Amino acid sequence: MKREWLRRDLLKAAPALAFSATPVGLRAAVSVGPIAPLLATFLKEAKADGISVAIVRNGVTHYHDAGFAVREGARASKDTAYEIGSITKTFTGLILAHAIQEKRVALADDIRRYLPSGFDNLAKDGRAVTFADIVTTTSALPDNIPDWHSALGNPTPAELPLRVTQFYKDYTASDFLRDLAKAKLVDTPGKETRHSNTASQLLGILLSRIYGQSYPTLVARYIEKPFGMRGGTGAISPARLAIGYDETAMPALSLPIVLPAGGLRYGTADMARYLEGQIAARDPAVAQTQQPLWGTPEHQAIGFHWIIAKAADSQLYYRHSGGSFGCSSYCDFYPALRYGIVLLTNRGNGDVQYQLEQLAGAIHVAVFGAPAGLALLQRTLEATDYADVPGSVAAVRRQHPELHLNEDRVNEWGYRLLFAKRARAAAAIFAYNVAAHPDSANAHDSYADALTEIGDKTGAIAEYERALMLNPNNDHSAEKLKTLRKGT
Incomplete structure (x- = not known):
């Protein structure tokens, strides 16, 4: 649970990589794309000096390195420990x-x-x-x-x-x-x-x-x-x-x-x-x-x-x-x-x-391209401005039964929308997550964040209360409740 609360803030820290946040899977393989620019972006966003990457595929390893193992010293390499x-x-x-x-x-x-x-x-x-x-x-x-x-x-x-x-x-x-x-x-x-x-x-x-x-x-x-x-x-x-x-x-x-x-x-x-x-x-x-x-x-x-x-x-x-x-x-x-x-x-x-x-x-x-089901769901929801998330998911799954949306994946999607100032779309995604995971304190906590942003104070209070009932140690919900109740 702490991991997901942390991600609420961390998504802000890597905007250039945010829409690649979820590990994906099998699609028609494509040639390795521009990995060097991705490493350069990482070094800038993470304020890191160096990075070394190894990609193992079908028994063959490809190495990619950027920056320095030691400031003003040796460059990063596959042998850097x-x-x-x-x-x-x-x-x-x-x-x-x-x-x-x-x-x-x-x-x-x-x-x-x-x-x-x-x-x-x-x-x-x-x-x-x-x-x-x-x-x-x-x-x-x-x-x-x-x-x-x-x-x-x-x-x-x-x-x-x-x-x-x-x-x-x-x-x-x-x-x-x-x-x-x-x-x-x-x-x-x-x-x-x-x-x-x-x-x-x-x-x-x-x-x-x-x-x-x-x-x-x-x-x-x-x-x-x-x-x-x-x-x-x-x-x-x-x-x-x-x-x-x-x-x-x-x-x-x-x-x-x-x-x-x-x-x-x-x-x-x-x-x-x-x-x-x-x-x-x-x-x-x-x-x-x-x-x-x-x-x-x-x-x-x-x-x-x-x-x-x-x-x-x-x-x-x-x-x-x-x-x-x-x-x-x-x-x-x-x-x-x-x-x-x-x-x-x-x-x-x-x-x-x-x-x-x-x-x-x-x-x-x-390396693999985006999974077709997830890409279609993204296009469908954007075209409808997230008007019917459950219906859109059901429609995409009829074409792509392999589409898998776990709680963490949907939660991150919602926060990307929230940080992009699209609170109503985020609320729709979080509402879907709450319906799919009614006993998750984190799902209710996240939904409450979006409801707060769209001005639904009553709904937000109810969701934070539900999150606290499910997890009394949810400090984020407790703090938000105090703030909201002061204004009532």
Whole structure:
């Protein structure tokens, strides 16, 4: 849910790429379009120094690079090693899948079986944290332990990167387990998806205990050597290493304790090999990581950290993004198309991750063309000024039954209209989403935003109230309600 509220603002940040926001799918293939201008636009909009892209298609990889790996230094290339951030979690999940294939553990195992005594806190409401909870992001473990802000003296955003890297410099697995024993689960395990670096750090420690080998050794054994990748866990030649930036140069996040959650570093040449292995999925462990464990691809599912969904033409695809203090990353792949893409940049913060996703969608359109069903729906709705969204969708589906409109896709469409000052058209799209997803707090929240813009205060209040009833933690709805009620 937080992801979609964030997108309300992020769509403003990438106007040149906004109408390519949704990953698309199978259509008659066309030659690769003007990717260089898309990269140039990204560098400008994201204020990034450099970007490296690898496109894998039918076993052939094409590389595209722009800008600099280091300011006033080396240019970005396929060999430039970037911090890949949370994409690392899919690596850690794959090692777990190997452990499962080898019958060392089971997905449903209580993780406390593999820890010393003293971790009664890793259960709540009679439900213990399992391996499945970790790889589906439903562990209910806190995001970071100890909490970055309180443990580090509430640093400002500018101070945080250096404080974190200094704190974790000598922080060991023993320190982590000591602090883990004091942590509190934020919810019942298995109930809700939440980002947690703690969960993947713990998984890395558990795997090391199970195998009696270090995490870097396991990465090399199960991923780098089989896929033919260079090492991403140890020292990397300064000539290859990108410097990460967020306005200024950021400290590297190459800390041992962080490694299983977001500390791997690779170039697109190596990440292309990783994607090739995912697309082929010949290894049973790789195939297992691609099975949905939480949710459904009709909306969104999760399998061993991969987010699994259907594109606008019903093609199944997998995606993940990541970010460190100074780098951002995004990758997705479509097994049926034998297509995948990875994008790495030396610019940090969450906005850039989303802009990379936008760019990946734009490149996909350049390669395959827009899906016919989605293109026809866009033309139909524009011709009628969104007068009958449900009727238009039904008519297009009679010609293109493959047309798939999940909640997120429709929600983004609505916000593009809203930011284009077309509030009534946006309200029509959001109303369709609410009807299709009546139990989604985010759908009601978005609809209320459009109703506010067209001056329907009564309707907006009702929709924000419904959003809050469905999700009492919806801060955006709560704030908007306060503002609207002051004027009544």
